[in-house]
Amino acid sequence: MSLTEATDGLLAPHIVTDLPGPRARVVIEQDERVCSPSLTRVYPLVVDHGEGTVLVDVDGNRFLDFNAGIAVNAAGHSHPEVNAAIHAQVDACLHYCSSDFYHPVHAEFCERLAATVPDGMGPSRVFLANSGTEAVEGALKLARHYTKRPNVIAFYGAFHGRSLGSLSLTSSKAKYRSGFGIVTPGSYHAPFAYDGELTGADYIEQVLFRRMTEPGDVAAIFVEPIQGEGGYIVPPAGWLQSLRDLCDRHGILLVMDEVQSGMGRTGAMWACEHDGVVPDIITAGKGLASGLPLAALIARDEIMQWAPGKHGSTFGGNPVACAAALATLDLVQRELAANATDRGEQLLVGMRELQQREPIITQVRGRGLMIGFDLVDHETAYAVEQACFERGLLVLTCGHRGIRLAPPLVVTAEQADTALSIIADACEAVRGGAPR
Numbered sequence: 001m002s003l004t005e006a007t008d009g010l011l012a013p014h015i016v017t018d019l020p021g022p023r024a025r026v027v028i029e030q031d032e033r034v035c036s037p038s039l040t041r042v043y044p045l046v047v048d049h050g051e052g053t054v055l056v057d058v059d060g061n062r063f064l065d066f067n068a069g070i071a072v073n074a075a076g077h078s079h080p081e082v083n084a085a086i087h088a089q090v091d092a093c094l095h096y097c098s099s100d101f102y103h104p105v106h107a108e109f110c111e112r113l114a115a116t117v118p119d120g121m122g123p124s125r126v127f128l129a130n131s132g133t134e135a136v137e138g139a140l141k142l143a144r145h146y147t148k149r150p151n152v153i154a155f156y157g158a159f160h161g162r163s164l165g166s167l168s169l170t171s172s173k174a175k176y177r178s179g180f181g182i183v184t185p186g187s188y189h190a191p192f193a194y195d196g197e198l199t200g201a202d203y204i205e206q207v208l209f210r211r212m213t214e215p216g217d218v219a220a221i222f223v224e225p226i227q228g229e230g231g232y233i234v235p236p237a238g239w240l241q242s243l244r245d246l247c248d249r250h251g252i253l254l255v256m257d258e259v260q261s262g263m264g265r266t267g268a269m270w271a272c273e274h275d276g277v278v279p280d281i282i283t284a285g286k287g288l289a290s291g292l293p294l295a296a297l298i299a300r301d302e303i304m305q306w307a308p309g310k311h312g313s314t315f316g317g318n319p320v321a322c323a324a325a326l327a328t329l330d331l332v333q334r335e336l337a338a339n340a341t342d343r344g345e346q347l348l349v350g351m352r353e354l355q356q357r358e359p360i361i362t363q364v365r366g367r368g369l370m371i372g373f374d375l376v377d378h379e380t381a382y383a384v385e386q387a388c389f390e391r392g393l394l395v396l397t398c399g400h401r402g403i404r405l406a407p408p409l410v411v412t413a414e415q416a417d418t419a420l421s422i423i424a425d426a427c428e429a430v431r432g433g434a435p436r
């Protein structure tokens with residue numbers, strides 16, 4: 001049976017061995033001998049190949065992929081249009097340092113991406129990098145360069161990356177910082193939406209500006225329009241706008257970190273568009289090239305004015321990644337953003353119905369294909385994640401006791417229904433109503 005047939009209906013998940021299976025065990029043993037132990041493997045999935053939303057492991061077990069390589073495979077696995085664009089560019093030229101020379105696909109993708117910015121942002125420029133953390137590092141540099149101010153503000157629960165600059169903004173888990181000494185000085189944090197009485201712009205004005213930093217020293221506020229790693233938390237209407245207003249009052253740049261939420265995942269190209277909030281800078285990554293490493297720093301033309309050599313990257317804007325990104329952008333604009341809206345609504349309604357009858361689910365939230373639900377505690381969230389894996393559904397925890405649903409944007413209605421029934425079964429098993 002071809003994988004395309006397998007993606008139809010309930011056929012997708014099919015577990016044929018113990019997990020991990022015999023071939024997977026060999027790979028895991030090798031990996032554990034030589035790879036950095038800092039890598040967090042949450043369950044023993046050893047990937048062989050995939051198509052659409054279906055992933056097959058090295059032992060032939062078939063899974064429904066609601067991780068998309070952590071919100072990356074926007075067009076799903078092995079999309080024919082993306083693969084054709086990649087193959088054509090591989091045959092033409094693999095690499096020729098976009099920081100020093102010109103490529104048609106590099107210029108074309110930057111132009112297409114700059115044209116996607118939210119209304120009101122105006123003419124924009126693009127710098128291409130390889131990973132989300134690099135895009136955030138670029139935004140840190142650009143914001144300081146433009147404003148000539150030293151400090152930055154981010155939010156508790158945020159994830160912006162793991163290199164030392166972006167790590168200064170990340171505050172989702174203490175272990176990310178512990179043992180690494182001093183991160184970049186001048187980085188302050190405020191509570192994100194729902195994290196206490198005083199959050200966002202109110203906290204920044206009433207606490208940070210009074211006690212920690214004068215607004216005239218702040219270059220930028222970094223915010224995820226939907227907090228990702230921190231729990232797939234959608235702030236209430238008006239919350240992001242109040243940050244925009246605060247920035248306008250004090251000449252601070254608003255940096256929207258759309259690394260996880262962008263590229264159509266929420267049904268709009270950028271998640272901040274749902275709130276009508278216009279950023280000064282956007283950082284993007286993950287889904288941009290459907291799986292090849294590519295990230296972007298997008299800024300208003302007036303802001304991205306720095307001299308040659310001020311910023312660059314050997315691999316950033318690699319032509320093969322740009323070709324994949326152009327094909328992905330075509331798909332997102334043609335059909336995938338619309339599918340994210342429809343399938344997201346289906347999953348949200350389905351999860352809310354499940355919450356009515358499943359006492360271990362305490363909250364359901366999300367936008368498009370960025371859906372989170374909370375379990376009663378951290379251990380239960382972990383147990384549900386594992387139970388889903390054993391049943392052929394790949395999901396990941398987020399926040400303290402949440403699970404995120406972030407499938408490829410090609411997910412079908414049947415696959416969404418299958419995922420919902422597996423989650424229901426997994427929750428029932430974890431609650432003790434059925435064998436695990």
Ligand SMILES: Cc1ncc(COP(=O)(O)O)c(C=O)c1O
Nearest residue numbers: 131132133159160161228259260
């Ligand atoms: C919002 C956000 N920003 C930045 C990053 C860092 O991206 P990368 O892992 O590609 O460096 C992530 C990764 O999860 C993210 O979710």
